[in-house]
Amino acid sequence: MAIWNPWRGCHKKSEGCANCYIHRANSRKGINTDIIYKTEEFYKPIEKDKKGNFKIKGYQTVFLCFNSDFFVEEADEWRKEAWEIMKTRNDISFLFLTKRIERFRIGLPDDYTDGYDNVTVCTTIENQLRADERLAIFKELPIKHKMITIQPMLERINILDYLDSTIECVIVGGESGNNLRPLNYEWVLDIREQCIEKNVGFEFRQLGSTFIKDGSTYKIARQYLCAQARQANINYKRV
Ligand code: SF4
Numbered sequence: 001m002a003i004w005n006p007w008r009g010c011h012k013k014s015e016g017c018a019n020c021y022i023h024r025a026n027s028r029k030g031i032n033t034d035i036i037y038k039t040e041e042f043y044k045p046i047e048k049d050k051k052g053n054f055k056i057k058g059y060q061t062v063f064l065c066f067n068s069d070f071f072v073e074e075a076d077e078w079r080k081e082a083w084e085i086m087k088t089r090n091d092i093s094f095l096f097l098t099k100r101i102e103r104f105r106i107g108l109p110d111d112y113t114d115g116y117d118n119v120t121v122c123t124t125i126e127n128q129l130r131a132d133e134r135l136a137i138f139k140e141l142p143i144k145h146k147m148i149t150i151q152p153m154l155e156r157i158n159i160l161d162y163l164d165s166t167i168e169c170v171i172v173g174g175e176s177g178n179n180l181r182p183l184n185y186e187w188v189l190d191i192r193e194q195c196i197e198k199n200v201g202f203e204f205r206q207l208g209s210t211f212i213k214d215g216s217t218y219k220i221a222r223q224y225l226c227a228q229a230r231q232a233n234i235n236y237k238r239v
Helices: 021-028 075-089 128-140 183-195 222-232
Strands: 002-004 061-064 093-098 117-124 144-152 167-173 201-206 212-213 215-218
Touching: 061 183, 117 128, 167 183, 183 201, 183 212, 201 222
Parallel strands: 002 061, 061 093, 093 117, 117 144, 144 167, 167 201
Antiparallel strands: 212 215
């Protein structure tokens, strides 16, 4: 797994951004996350070493924009070139998350038709309002590989109308940190049932630091959030 951050910085967009880990981490370092800038690793996937080999090896997944949103407004002028780079490195699987799926068509290359085989787009939602806003748009877009992330999950959400064979997986998780919003296990199981009904993959990625199960509230240390989600053993692989 490799990471490619062609630009950094992001603006808070919706309820799920309230405790954004990028903003939190940057503020501890005195960095203003609202300043968006193109990084010196913009061309990283197509950089070659002295022998003429790509520095980033092929046949792996590269996560991009983990310190930003691929569709953040300031990156409109850079995005077309980033798409071209992904098209060039068709031996790599690229994956990015976004809360701005409504901006998908801004900066698309002219030859983009029904999507690139090597790019997975993951739309993130956090409540019913954002699910209805974003997933209705997402459903209609020409993207070869689609995923949905519900993290942090802030309430019970019905996404049944948006689940079909084009959605490969739904990932669910809570917030990590002190005194943040709780994740209720019943909401998680409810999404799982929706995924099974529509034969869409499901992954319980992490508990919330505040976690409600069977009416009781638990405080979970950060280092156990993912491990305990795995222990729940409720992931579903579509058939
Ligand atoms: S869109 Fe993502 S990166 Fe940007 S502020 Fe919200 S949570 Fe953070």
